[in-house]
Amino acid sequence: MGRLPEAFGYSPGSHSNLLPSQGIFITMAIIDQKYIRNFCIIAHIDHGKSTLADRLLEKTATVSVREMKEQLLDDMEVERERGITIKARAVVMKYKHEGKEYEINLIDTPGHVDFQYEVGRSLTCCEGAVLLVDAFQGVEAQTVANAFMAMEHDLEVVPCLSKIDLNHARPLEVAEEIEHSLALDATDICGISGKTGQGVDALLARIIEHVPAPSGDRQATLQAMVFDSHYDKFRGAITYVRVMNGTIKKGDRIRFIRGETNHDVLEVGQFTPRPVARDELAAGQVGYVICNIKSLELVNIGDTITVQGDKGAKPLPGYQEPKRMVFCGLYPSDGQDFEQLRDALKSLRINDPSFTFEPETSDALGFGFRCGFLGLLHMEIVQQRLEQEADIDLVQTAPNVTYQIIDRNGVTVDIHKPQDVPDAGEIETFLQPIVRVSLIQPSDYIGPVMQLCNERRGIHVRTEFLSPTRSMLVYDIPLDAVIYDLHDKLKSSTRGYGTMDYEIRGYEEADLVRMDILVNGKRVDALSIICDRVDADRRGRAVVKKLKAEIDRHMFEVAIQAAIGNRVIARETVKALRKNVTAKCYGGDISRKRKLWAKQKEGKKRMKSIGSVDIPQKAFMAVLETGEDRT
Template identity: 75%
Template sequence: MTQGRLRIAIFMSTQIRNFCIIAHIDHGKSTLADRLLEVTGTVSTREMKSQLLDDLELERQRGITIKARSVTMRFKRNGQDYELNLIDTPGHVDFQYEVSRSLACCEGALLLVDAFQGVEAQTVANAFAAMEHDLTIIPVINKIDLTHARPDEVAEEMMNSLGTDPDECVRVSAKTGQGVDGLIDTIIEHVPDPGGDPKAKLQAMVFDSNYDDFRGAITYVRIRQGTVRKGQKIRFLRAGTEHEVVELGQFTPQRQSRDSLSAGQVGYLICNIKSLSDVHIGDTVSVPGDNPAEPLPGYDRPKRMVYCGLFPSDGQDFSELRDALERLSINDPSFEFEPETSDALGFGFRCGFLGLLHMEIIQQRLENEADIDLVQTAPNVTYEITDKRGEVHEIHKPQDVPDPGDIEEFRQPIVRCNVIVPDDFIGPVMKLCQERRGIQKSQEYLAAGRAMLTYDIPLAEVVYDLHDKIKSCTRGYGTLDYEMVGYEPADLVRMDILVNGKRVDALSIVCNRADADRRGRAVAKRLKKEIERHMFEVAVQAAIGSRVIARETVPAMRKNVTAKCYGGDITRKRKLLQKQKEGKKRMKAIGNVEISQKAFMAVLSDSEQA
């Protein structure tokens, strides 16, 4: 009887296929996921809608995937039942951490490429990431229904850049459903069985989580070994906490409860966890007691590269902002925050992000979901400083940069950028990268008419607007992907902005010394336009240490106090003018200058435009 049960368990495990979809932005990941749901009958035609797995309002507004989503599809083929577990992943470089978490829970990956646009920068990055996780890669060429599709040339590009066999490329149209049925057969045939013993000690990986106001933390898990059942006690090994499983199930794509989840399956656990600190992405779920299963390796800690300050425009919203940030942090472990104070803005939080789009998404989610008006300071990257005593400090905000006399070495982060462009635009892209202090590493052709340029560029020169500039100079055909290389010494300085003689800490920036004069003049000019006029003149200065490198003056609002003094002695007019002058001098000494959010964001704009 035991052998019979074991034989059934093994038979059932061979019917599970765990895979994800990886691709560059806008190559059709979410649309292909929609067609897979439709073809497998997971979602009826009546319930079907575009971007079904993109359930965040912001994802639908922007047309991009921000959060990875899992869904279980039941499918019958040749008399056998299959369980296909799909994880739909984002495509933007800022959400690469979401992709890496998904890859760790799968045995296969659909590498999706647009039949017209071909291999893009993020396509290459995602393919290498899948290879590092030792996944079975199924190359898929999408959008073959387009009149200008070039699937044969794209298959050749994939062979040259990724080493795939052109004959193995599955050609589909996610929009019309053409070829999707054959793609499902390919997934069943080539994606390996997840393995794992359902009778072993429970060992599950926490790969994501979500917070529900009524159910608490919903934990997304991939079962590696063993079986978890409703009502069972479980233990989070990293957190060291024990909980009872109140509900478990799978996403189809809505939550559907099950009695148990076994080895190889992907699903969710609800344990009435109210404390957000009890759930850690990458944690291992096992059984309570002194002899749990071995902890799984988990995930590498995400490296935050861009930091900025978020302050409530109304100081009364500080506690609401803190609660909203805590709720977001459980869903997005790549985002971190800590309290900080600013002389100009009051109490707020210093937040770390993977990139500028990530920062923008978090800000919009806070404003939309928590209904909080935010003031955001200028973003900056993480620097390293070695002081005179030989100690190394990580600098997340310009205010922490010590005086120049205390700095032995100032290092900036360097990223390796892969830019894929049509060969007509190689010249403009090379010029743009060199202007950003880039050092060319290689140049290779993926196919006739398409090349990949590789540059090492300071991250500070990349995160602000390099992606937009590349899109502009290549008429939208260029794509950018980058990865962290390390830190290199550079001639960097902290540039302070002084308004009415007082340093505004929220406007300080770190920049290259050669750029300081130009950027200082540009920021001073922009602030002169943005700061409202007061009853006294306001000096706007840019300074490095005690040396002022740029100045602009916001003129005072003047009242014609001599308007009624027509005729008579001139000394009368001079006396009134002198009195007015002394009054403005007193106001300047004790007056405060109000700076709007628009003025704070002026330092973000391209200084060349000023």
């Protein structure tokens, strides 16, 4: 810790210390491998990854001042609206260090736990990772997860503190947290400001000196890893590759090993950050390949590209397929828009293959699609993109996680929606997904956070103290109790200072039941949920109470019930709209009024038998409310 203050020496200044832009690099000779550096930036969400990427592009004169804008690599509309990175981006930069020109390939990665698979793909194509930590917020849950992931990939980790120009920054304490929680030497930590550009030159020098050059034989048979792709309506599928061995150039005949398809290479190039064609890509380089592929379904992420024929190389270890853990139904509010929704989902999946969809029907909502997502944020973003890009008004059912059932015959069945749950007599074992959750918070809030986890049937694993004032709790909690509201409740319990990260541990046996919601005696399949038997009564009462407030009064009485099988566990009644039929009766015999009331009652009864109940869209989200009155 002795040399630490010099590492964070801050002299006030603004963009005056940035290098002037010299234009975008276009032409390129094949560069020696020892002058190539491939790295990615990993961090917790909102710790400054995209801002640092902007300053790196400026410092290396990759982008001119005229073309520069904030969050340059986040070019999706939804990314700029939300201020987060959703898709990983690759960009090549040129930088001179000690008289030598280096080619530096940067891959900017997302920070949210839902897009962890994007981070994993980026790490496979790099030799180093810049671990960015906010100089005020310190080590967060996703910081720990990403750092360990980088270490598992045997990457050279370059620890770095961001936002050191802030008045409330505490670099010494945060550096101590990094050393304590991640076992990284605090004296090697760089201090930078993505806003002013201070310390970025020192970081570039550290990357060149500490990140190893890529290995690989350029004379060997072509072997390239596919780490991403997107679809261009004019040029077809654009495949992002990292060349491990050999070279690839225009006119080559290549083969996708996993996809078992052969193609002619029409163009190779690199992103600067706009695509620029090159003569060839050699071992160690990152770029793109265009082969006039008309469908992204032919491009498998994690596939290996090699030459066609008997001389082809062996496949590289690929990636695990992203696991969709959250499912919900999407229906057009106007049934006429079903085909329009299908076309919009197909179009969106071309550029985001991480979600799935299949047609389904609902008695309450008509025709729609069952969609699978990586998490709740991913679900929100897909829905937002559908509404923005396709201009479709959507009705979304309550999301649920994937369960497993072992039936009496010993067959394991995945359950993506409550309607698929068979009768209790056919179920031998009901399994639910369990996640290991890491929660980081100020030590003063350990009590409320532990209570929060215990309420969600969490099992305590361990407690670690990152510093005298910050601690990390680790719990095993059912996934369904995590995705709905744990993050929001954590923020509330810790006054905004708590963060969390989770990883899937597997499936465990649980006492689960399907709870149905009946409106006017009819089961509304879109409102059914799967929950723990212990929580069923509380959740049933909370849902019917919420629905009572959301469903408008009708001309007849509407009963709202929560039931498990044939047993009703909760009920609320929406009172009927009543007309005062005795308004014209002034005094006189009471029998006249009773006759009018009996006639009205008979009419209400007849109306209830043939009437239908209108359920508004927001009522379908009521089942998300878990209620505050936990027992």
